[in-house]
Amino acid sequence: MGVPGPFPGSPGRPDAPAPDREEVDRALERLGAEYEAIETSLLALQDHAGRRLLEGAELSGTTKERWAEAERSITVLWSLFDAYTAALESARELRERRRWPSADDLAELTELLNGEGVTVPATDADAETAGGGPKGGDPEGGPARPGERFSLEGLVARINGLYARSLDVIVAADSVWSALPARIDLLSAELQRTRSLAHSVGVRPGEHPAGDDLERITEELSRLRARVIADPLAFWVSSSTGSSAPGGGRPDTGRYDRAARALEDIRREVAAVLDVRQDAERRLMQLRDVLSRADRTLTEARQARGEVLAKIAASEVPAVSGPSTALHEQLAAAADYRRRAQWHRLSPLLDSLEERAEDELHRARESLTAVTAPLAVRAELRGRLDAYRAKAARHGVAEDPLLTERYDIARRMLWSAPCDLRAAEQAVWRYQQAAAEALVPLQREGREES
Structure with a gap:
């Protein structure tokens, strides 16, 4: 809805000449168009779906207060529109008396169209707002006082203000709903x-945290829906841009969004439990296999430790622990959960068991490596001794008395039990040195021949 502009001869321009017939006709045409726009807007407001919902709803809180004020404003709007209609009809009747209006007619028309000659009648809404309506504030947005006089231009401005405030309440509530x-x-x-x-x-509920969370979300959604229906304006965020357009803002979906995120978290958790139900047997079999390998590795480590203690002298061999009783008990509990279809308990237990079973297998392998380290050292020394023996044989010095003596000493140390690794390593080193010295003359002769 717009506001008509002044024309020559209007109040506020005392020095301007009185308008002629064409100017009066143009002013009446403009005011008539304004009348059509106001009527269309008021009828649209009357038929707005949000207004019908507000009228039939049991409101509370902010919405109840603002809708009560908007209803009073709408009543005043129609009263102002009736006053505007009556003033416009009076001006039209005066203009239609003569085809060529006299100067007195033009002066009277000027007063009707631009003077503050429109008196606002009292309404029931005026009595209600007298004690509780807005005080001060925007003169164009507040209700008119009974007996207050307006120009047609001022009356349209007041109608526009009341219309915008009323429409803002209706549009905001309708948007939230x-x-x-x-x-x-x-x-x-x-x-x-x-x-x-x-x-x-x-x-x-009572058996799993996610079950309790589902109950809380159910109650939250029930409370949220009831509050939204009763007090939609409590969930309206006005536009941060400062726009004065009716309905400028957006619904506040914060509580809804939090509930949606919480439900999505629970849905993923339930989906994980469903996956457990489908894969439980396979995962249990894998767990049994991992723990079985860990047990076999620990058994092998204990046997290797006995062999090391028997065959390697003066060697510190770490102790080897037995299989984890706790893991086997938890594996049995997991199998029982599966038989009883207690998937929500099985899911976290399987996750924990899979991690701990891998740790147990890793620990068993480390134990085996640690206890067999002396045997690995002995095997490496045996290999080194045989390699140097073969090298000496290729150069024809293997039967050298010194080499033969040192080889026999090293071999007896490495192939007898218990084996002193330090002494055996020294014996291998001495054989290596003797072999290197025996090869020096041969290498020198080869260079001289070349």
Whole structure:
């Protein structure tokens, strides 16, 4: 809705000449167009879906207060529009008396169209707002006082202000009702599906934290929906740009978004439990296999330790622990959970067991490596001794008395039990040195011949 502009001869321009017939006709045409726009807007406001919802709803809080004020404003709007209509009709009747209006007619028309000759009648809404309406503030937005006089231009400005305030309440409430209840209902339906799946795998209130969370989300959505229906304006965030356009803002979906995120977390947790139900037997078999390998490795380590103690002298061999009783007990508990279909308990237990079983196998392998280290050293010394013996044989010095003596000493140390690794290593080193010295003359002769 717009505001008509002044024309020559209007109040506020005392020096301007009186308007002629064409100017009066143009002013009446402009005011008539304004009348049509106001009427169309008021009828649209009357038929607005948000207004009908507000009229039929049991409101509370902010919405109840603002809608009561908006209803009073709408009543005043129609009263102002009636006054505007009456003034415009009076001006039209005066203009239609003569085809060529006299100077007195033009002066009277000027006063009707531009003077503050429109008196606002009293309404029931005026009595209600007299004690509780806005005090001060925007003169164009507040209700008119009974008996207050306006020009047609001022009357349109007042209508525009009241219309914008009333429409803002209606549009904001309608926007919240259009956005949130449907989304809450969809989320509630998803919640019911998730709850059914959760119950199928034993995720229930009092038995699993996710079951308790589902109950809390259910209660939160119920409270949220009731609050949105009763007080939609409590969930309206005005535009941060400072726009004065009706409905400038957006619904506040913070509580809904938090509930949706919490439900998504639970849905993923329930999906993980469902995966456990499908893969439980396979994972249990893998766990048994890992623990069996760990037990066999520990058995091998204990046997190797006995061999090392018997065959290697003066060697510190670490002790080897037995299999983990706790892991085997938990594996038995996991199998029992599977038999009883207690998937919500089986899921975290399997996750923990898989990690600890791998750790147990790693520990067993480290124990085997640690206890067999002396045997590995002995094997390395044996290999080194045989390699130097073969090298000496290729050069024809293997039967050298010194080499033969040192080889026999080293071999007896390495192939007898218990083996003193330090002494054996020294014996191998001495054989290596003797072999190197025996090869020097041969290498010198080879260089001289070349």
